[in-house]
Amino acid sequence: MKRLAILFVGLLALMVFAESVSIPVIAGQVEVPVVLQMGTLSEMIPEDFEPDWTSLKVLVEGKEVPFQIEDVDGNKRVSAPDYLVFIAKGKSEIVVQDTSSKAVVYPKAFDVVKDTKEWIIKAVDGTIEAVVNDHGLVQVTRFGNVKAKLVDEIGIARVSGWYNSTYYVDGKLGDHHEETSGAFRVVSLKVLDPGPVAVGIIAVLKSEKFNGLRQELITHVFKNGDILVDNKFVFETYADMMKVQTMVTRPIIPAFDDTLHILPVFRRLVWADQLNITPYEYWLQRNAVTWVNNMPYIVFPAGNSMKPLWWGATYIFASMERWRSNFSPKGNVGIAEILPEIPVIPADYKKWLDGDTWVYESLEFRDGVFKWMPGEFDAYPSTTGVYSMKVEDMPNRYKAGDVVQHVRLFSLYNAKTVEEAVKFIEAKSESFRNLKIGE
Structure with missing residues (x-):
């Protein structure tokens, strides 16, 4: 009897002194992916609290949901570089105690098979399939019934600039100009073990053309059709660059010949400024405006250049907006590119042109720096003198340690109409922009 009493007191002590910490995760009412580095999570925990990671749980609107901790550094224990990955919506929380617990094991959502130079990713339930090539770039080959x-x-890189520029020393741009898409050699590539939520791919690449330019590409393919991309361009030495862009190619088209390009109306478009009209009026002249919920959206055939004012791109020197999408009514399928925040447009035109802008050309979504300033800028009074037409003044100049980072959510979805697609993406993008962890 005495022994039972001691045991009871011991259990009671564990119950009294076991503590837990809850980290709030807030999103909108549509599911969005979360990829959080464990080192960042640790910084959100009070210094006097020692977490036992075996006790970690993720609760979404009060219910436990599957999650995964990815062993990024391969040391077979939870450490700072590892990632906590889950899908959130509404009010969620990450809960961890200071006492050990039997870790919950959830069934994996994907099978991954290495095939010569590529990896084949298949969802266990058959809803999504993808291929990872030998440079860590993902191609989606199935979504739902399509x-x-x-x-x-x-996440493929498109970069251009002046090879071996010495401008900062002698005012010379260097040997010659180089431009390339994907001419990067692999430093390291990992396709992480699939979990119950996603498959992670981590690629470190070095430019073959530009000394000291490194690309760090982290991609997560989620079971719900979300693909979260964190792409960093890291400069290890001085560089004069004309393009530093993150891209995806062939979104929906040419798989479906009826594919439409859809996005909110630009806040700034060089061509509209040159004509002294608004971006809305520019697209209205091309019969490319559709109203949904009393809001105008640009909608046009994805393979049509839409009579650009000059150059061949469908649009260029355009403000980055909250999202853009290609969508096929015939296939009832689309993919949306969603930004984590709506970029501010500086009043200073040159400052805006020095930053990231959007390009849609050759069936590609292109995000980032584009510094080829054509003579057409000075051909229109509205943009005359906004940027120097001297080639040596055009590049963005990066020094060792500078980083250009693009975080993007590419979300596959099903919809029957443009209206249905727009409503879904608006809700999804709002949820993604509202994602806050630990606040």
Whole structure:
């Protein structure tokens, strides 16, 4: 009897002194992916609290949901570089105690098979399939009932600049100008073990053309069709760059010939400024405006250049907006590119042109720096003198340690109409922009 009493007191002591910490995660009412580095999570925990990671749980609106901790550094224990990955919506929380617990094991959502130079990713339930090439770039080959190449080369780099520029020393741009898409050699590539939520791919690449330019590409393919991309361009030495862009190629088109390009109306478009009209009026002249919920959206055939004012791109020197999408009514499928925040447009035109802008050309979504300033800028009074037409003044100049980072959510979805697609993406993008952890 005495022994039972001691045991009871011991259990009671554990119950009294065991503590837990809850980290709030807030999103909107549509599911969005979360990829959180464990080192960042640790910084959110009070210094006097020693977490036992075996006790970690993720609760979404009060219910436990599957999650995964990815062993990024391969040391077979939870450490700072590892990632906590889950899908959140509404009010969620990450809960961890200071006492050990039997870790919950959830069934994996994907099978991953290495095939010569690529990896084949298949959801266990058959809802999504993808291929990872030998440079860590993802191609989606199935979503739901649609089996086709729906998007390719997610996160591929497009860069251009002046090879071996010494401008900062002697005012000379260097040997010659180089431009390339994907001419990077692999430093390291990992396709992480699939979990109950996603498959992670981590690629570190070095430019073959530009000394000291490194690309760090982290991609997560989620079971719900979300693809979260964190792409960093890291400069290890001085560089004069004309383009530093993150791209995806062939989104939905050419899989479906009726594919439409859809996005909110630009806040700034060089061509509209040159004509002294608004971006809305520019697209209205091309019969490319559709209203949904009393809001105008640009909608046009994805393969149509839409009579650009000059140059061949469908649009260029355009403000980055909250999202853009290619969508096929015939296939009832689309993919949306969603930004984590709506970029501010500086009043200073040159400052805006020095930053990231959007380009849609050759069936590619292109995000980032584009510094080829054509003579057409000075051909229109509205943009005359906004930027120097001297080639030596055009590049963005990066020094060792500078980083250009693009975080993007590419979300596959099903919809029957443009209106249905727009309503879904607006809700999804709002949820993604509202995602806050630990606040």
